[in-house]
Amino acid sequence: MGFRKLKKKIDTIKKLLNISKEKLDDTDKIDENKEIKSIIDSLLNTIELESIFDNLLNIKKPQNWLTIKYYEKNYPTGEFKSNSRIITVDNNAKSSIDKDKFCVANLKGKFTTNEKIKNTKELIGKGVKINFDGNNVIIVNNSTTNLFVHSLGINKLYGRSDNSVQRVPPENTAVIFRKSIFQQLLFNHLREGDKSIRDLYAMCKIRISFKTSRNLGDSSVIPDVPCWLELQLNIPRGILDSIILK
Numbered sequence: 001m002g003f004r005k006l007k008k009k010i011d012t013i014k015k016l017l018n019i020s021k022e023k024l025d026d027t028d029k030i031d032e033n034k035e036i037k038s039i040i041d042s043l044l045n046t047i048e049l050e051s052i053f054d055n056l057l058n059i060k061k062p063q064n065w066l067t068i069k070y071y072e073k074n075y076p077t078g079e080f081k082s083n084s085r086i087i088t089v090d091n092n093a094k095s096s097i098d099k100d101k102f103c104v105a106n107l108k109g110k111f112t113t114n115e116k117i118k119n120t121k122e123l124i125g126k127g128v129k130i131n132f133d134g135n136n137v138i139i140v141n142n143s144t145t146n147l148f149v150h151s152l153g154i155n156k157l158y159g160r161s162d163n164s165v166q167r168v169p170p171e172n173t174a175v176i177f178r179k180s181i182f183q184q185l186l187f188n189h190l191r192e193g194d195k196s197i198r199d200l201y202a203m204c205k206i207r208i209s210f211k212t213s214r215n216l217g218d219s220s221v222i223p224d225v226p227c228w229l230e231l232q233l234n235i236p237r238g239i240l241d242s243i244i245l246k
Contacts, residue, residue, distance in 0.1 A: 059242045062234040065132055069230040070104050072117050074223040077109030078102075085134075089229060090127035090142075104227070111226075120145075120211045120226035128208065130231070137177035137233065139208070141168045148209040149174060150222060152202045153181045162199075165209075165222070176206050182236050190243070197244060204237040205230060 064081040068089060071077060080089075084100035093105035104121065111117050126142035141147045147168040154176060155164050168174045182203055189196045209228040222228050 059239055062238050065233070065235050066130065067232040067234060068102055068130075069232070070102070070107060071223065071228050071230065072109045072111040072114075072226065075110045077112070078104060078107040085132050087130045088127060088142075089124075089130070091121050091124035092126070114226070116226045124210050124227065128229075135179040136175055137206075137231075138173055138175050139168065140173045141170050143210065144170055145210055146170070147174075148211075148222070148225075149176055150207040151176045152199060153177055153185075156185070156199075157181050176208075176231075177203070177233060177236075179236075186239070186243075197240075200240055201237070204233045204240070206233070207231075 064083045066082055066087060068080045068082075068087070069076055070079070070089075080087075080102035082099055082102075087100050087102065089102045089104065091105045092103055104124065104127075123145035124143050128147060129140040129142055131138045131140070139147070139149070149166045149168055150163070151166065152162055154166065155162055157178060166174060182200070185196050185200055185203070189200060207222045207228060207230055209222045209225045211225045211227065
């Protein structure tokens with residue numbers, strides 16, 4: 001079933017359920033009405049979610065689930081694409097070229113000779129391991145420095161401000177993308193037609209800084225630090241392009 005036909009089907013269900021709600025409003029059993037309305041809303045949500053996400057299975061998946069861009073300050077210095085479930089970004093100059101390893105040691109850019117860049121790259125060391133389990137994306141900090149992560153989806157999950165940055169100490173792990181949060185926001189957009197589309201696209205990009213600054217509680221300053229990564233999650237991005245742009 002196409003998304004347009006699916007939307008018409010959902011709208012029809014909504015109209016039928018709304019008629020039932022109007023009839024309930026005409027009775028005097030207020031408490032009972034509230035309970036029945038709650039059941040109707042829950043049923044509608046279940047029908048919509050199952051229909052929408054069953055259709056998502058038919059969307060062609062991208063060749064690579066992840067695209068990584070490495071920046072020195074705000075200058076793009078290297079790019080890496082992979083479909084491996086476990087990917088490592090490190091600063092080991094002796095690392096072999098591999099489909100699941102992105103080494104930034106030998107990348108040359110506009111600011112590579114800058115002393116701060118050199119010092120920060122030394123701290124990266126064994127870097128960060130990025131794991132994709134088919135639903136969520138998890139990172140492991142294998143470097144000798146704190147990682148600072150901006151993930152809009154995780155901020156929304158924990159009720160933080162959209163620009164909040166999460167600190168991940170060495171030898172610690174952190175979930176940076178949850179499929180369930182993305183699905184719920186997408187569902188809200190399809191159901192209500194709200195303005196969350198920008199947030200949905202923003203959730204597909206995650207920034208990781210290898211060094212802090214005085215104001216790194218705000219994600220807007222990440223491009224000012226010596227070395228940082230931008231992770232583009234191509235599967236949710238592809239879903240958005242398939243649904244929204246059609």
